[in-house]
Amino acid sequence: MTAKRRQIWVFGDYRNYFQNRVTLQLLSRATDLARKIDAEVCAVVFGDKVDEWVGEYIAHGAEKIYRTDHPRLAAYGVETYTLLMERLVKREKPEIVLVGATAFGREFAPRLAKRLVTGLTADCIGLDINGEGLLVQMAPSFGGNLVAEIVTPERRPQMATVRPGTFQEIPHDYARTGEVVDVPMPRDLPADRVRLVQSERCPQRDQKLEDAKVVVCGGRGLGSKKKFAKLFELAELLGGEVGATRPAVYADWADHNALVGQAGKQIRPQILFCFGISGAIQFTAACNGAKFVIAVNKNPNAAMMKRADVAIVADASQFCAALIQEFKKRFRS
Ligand SMILES: Cc1cc2nc3c(=O)[nH]c(=O)nc-3n(C[C@H](O)[C@H](O)[C@H](O)COP(=O)(O)OP(=O)(O)OC[C@H]3O[C@@H](n4cnc5c(N)ncnc54)[C@H](O)[C@@H]3O)c2cc1C
Secondary structure, three states: OOOOOEEEEEEOOOOOHHHHHHHHHHHHHHHHHHHHHOEEEEEEEEEOOOHHHHHHHHHOOOOEEEEEEOHHHOOOOHHHHHHHHHHHHHHHOOOEEEEEOOHHHHHHHHHHHHHHOOOEEEEEOEEEEOOOOOEEEEEEEOOOOEEEEEOOOOOOOEEEEEOOOOOOOOOOOOOOOOEEEEOOOOOOOOOOOOOOOOOOOOOHHHHOHHHOOEEEEEOHHHOOHHHHHHHHHHHHHHOOEEEEOHHHHHOOOOOHHHEEOOOOEOOOOOEEEEEOOOOOHHHHOOOOOOOEEEEEEOOOOOHHHHHOOEEEEOOHHHHHHHHHHHHHHHHHO
16 A cells, blocks of 8 residues: 655635635645655635635645535634634644635634644744755744744644745646545534624725735835825826835824735735835845835935845935826826
8 A cells, every 4th residue: 555645735715816815825835845745735625616716726736625515614614614624634634734824814723723732833934844854934033033943843734824925826727637535514513603794805905915016115204194195196107006114004104904014914026116114124024025126215224225226315205206207207208
């Protein structure tokens, strides 16, 4: 009898575009990791009428899908989902379980890890395999001043939640095939104590920052909400999205959804503008994937200016207003 291949599982979190993207990004990274330990990449999909997602995950690299398709799973219920997953993990014994660090994943993964009596590294910004074949889970620690490399040498599975935008999804290939394992809905599941009464989707606009090709970010140096608002005009002209540092969000110049950084979103645009941003590690760690960085700061020695491909010493809001004028002129002519 041949030994069962080790497995890397990605939890299929497909409830909206944003959550689905992180699942695809994790499948991509799982594919890289699987090569290093000769493992099989699997996705787990719970829900009602989930064929679309099964196809999607196979197209993005899953070799095997564990699927439980049942009307009771139409709405996400943390108790039912955790119990189902706990039983499945105990039965199949995957080596690694990866979950997106979405609101959904952040609720679900710690409960699961507790039930399985294993470790969980939350909000990872990187994953790798070390020389001993263990999952290296990279996570900001000590107030974000260090990136800790955490391993789980004894317990299984090795579990991590990963921020959306950390990895890039591989292009879909609908010619790919995969094995689908149907996991029947158990009859003995207790009723969820929480009942979903109504759900409403967030507007799509708030969810595109991670995928935007152009991001216009603003920080405390802009000085006021009115001046910060100019960034939206610039972003609109460039077909981009607006991001903000923590002080800008705390000052209510921007919504929390716009927060870029350790406590916010991970971005990887082609062009990143940074207006009045000092370049603290808690911010820059989330935009290392940016291809070309333009920083505007009145202090030439700010860390952001050193990190930038183009560093402009100027007043941030005045420079932003001048850029808007210039772009408007060019787009009109
Ligand atoms: C656990 C933890 C998590 C954190 N998570 C995050 C996070 O997710 N995201 C985040 O952003 N921060 C985060 N922070 C905060 C982070 O450490 C910094 O304090 C923050 O990023 C600084 O934001 P800022 O650059 O807007 O402000 P500042 O550091 O105050 O910088 C303002 C910059 O504007 C420049 N400036 C001032 N006036 C002008 C002007 N008129 N024109 C041009 N430039 C001007 C200044 O020279 C300065 O460089 C976190 C901190 C901790 C401890």
